[in-house]
Amino acid sequence: MPHSPVPAMQQLLTILDLEALEQDLFRGTSPQVGWQRVFGGQVIGQALVAAQRTVAADRPVHSLHAYFMRPGDPAAPIIYEVDRIRDGLSFATRSVVAIQHGKAIFSLSASFQKEEEGMEYQAAIPQAPAPEDLPDREQMREAFLAGAPDHVRSYWERERPIEVRPLSLDHYLSDRKLAAEQKVWVRTTAPVPDDRIIQAAILAYLSDMTLLDTALFAHGRSVFDRTLQVASLDHAMWFHRPCKLDDWLLYSMDSPNTNGARGFTRGSLYQRDGTLIASVAQEGLIRDRSKA
Incomplete structure (x- = not known):
């Protein structure tokens, strides 16, 4: 009998469970879904897992800063080498390099902190309709995908975690x-397992979704x-509060600048109850090949 396909969320949990090769050395794989390159959020999540596994359990991640250097090859394993930069009384710092075919494809620096009390403030959640009031996957397929190009339709129809x-959906349907x-x-x-390492890694994974698209809106273009040649160049993230990922999150994004074949975007992730759990910033390559 043919094997049933592995659900996308189970695939994600599997690829985040890195294989330990040696102290501070880990191996990750990619799901075989026909992509030409590894999704950037996957590499961020895997590198964060590698770093966190070398840090004491009482020090969750509070920030990361990453650079994408080369496109990842989905058919080849990725080696993650962790450098234990510092272990202080409250903070720990790690550097991670992801390697494929003998070359660095990605680097990440992350900082971890023992939880402590402090002054509390956060920006309010933006106004937005509830997710239940928006078209679900089937409704989007009926309303939007019927006349969409094949590559757009295949992206939205693919099972994802x-x-x-x-x-x-205006930016997909119009050139305004x-x-x-x-x-x-x-x-x-x-x-999602009740494991803060995995929860943070999945949050990092999803933070790379739809973010760079926002930089194209002002130009009437779509990812x-x-x-267009569109690719993430760097990614920064700050983890403000823990989140069990057991409900919808509102991802609010904006892009204050595009120039020099780059677009800059910012994002805030809120729980449904208004709690701000993370902030994100990214710059990406936006190269118009039609003008080359």
């Missing part, structure tokens, strides 16, 4: 120049435009 419900901001609701498609 994260469900995305955009507040608007729009405000460089968007909001989407996101959630995992299956339960699906095949005349």
Whole structure:
């Protein structure tokens, strides 16, 4: 009998469970879903798991800063080499290099802190309709995908570990120049283990979804435009509060700048109850090949 396909969320949990090769040396793999390169959020998540496994359990991650150097090869394993930069009384710092075919494809620096009390403040959650009031996957397929190009349709129809419900699909359906901001609701498609390492890694994974798209809105272009070369260059993330990922999250994004074939974007991730759990910043390559 043919094997049933592994659910996408189970695939994600499996690839985040890195194989330990030696002290501070780990190996990760990629799901075989027909992509030409490894999804950036996957590499961020795996590198974060590698770093966290070398840090005391009472020091969760509070920030990471990463650079993408080369596209990852989905068919080859990725080796993660961790450098224990510092272990202080409250903070720990780690550096991780991801290697494929003998070359670095990605680097990450992350900082970890013992939890402690401090002054509390956060920005309020933006106004947005509830995710239940937005089109679900089937409704989006009926309303949007019927006339969409094959490569757009295959992206949205593919089973993914994260469900995305955009507040608007205007930027996919029109070439009008729009405000460089968007909001989407996101959630995992299956339960997440009660493990803060895995929860932080999945949050990092999903933070790379839809973010760079926002930089294209002001130009009336879409990430699906095949005349554009679009790729993440760097990624920074700050983890403000823990999150069990057991409900929808509102991802609010904006892009204040594009120039020099780069687009800069910012994002905030909120729980449904308004709790701000993480902030994100990213710059990506946006190269218009039609003008080359």
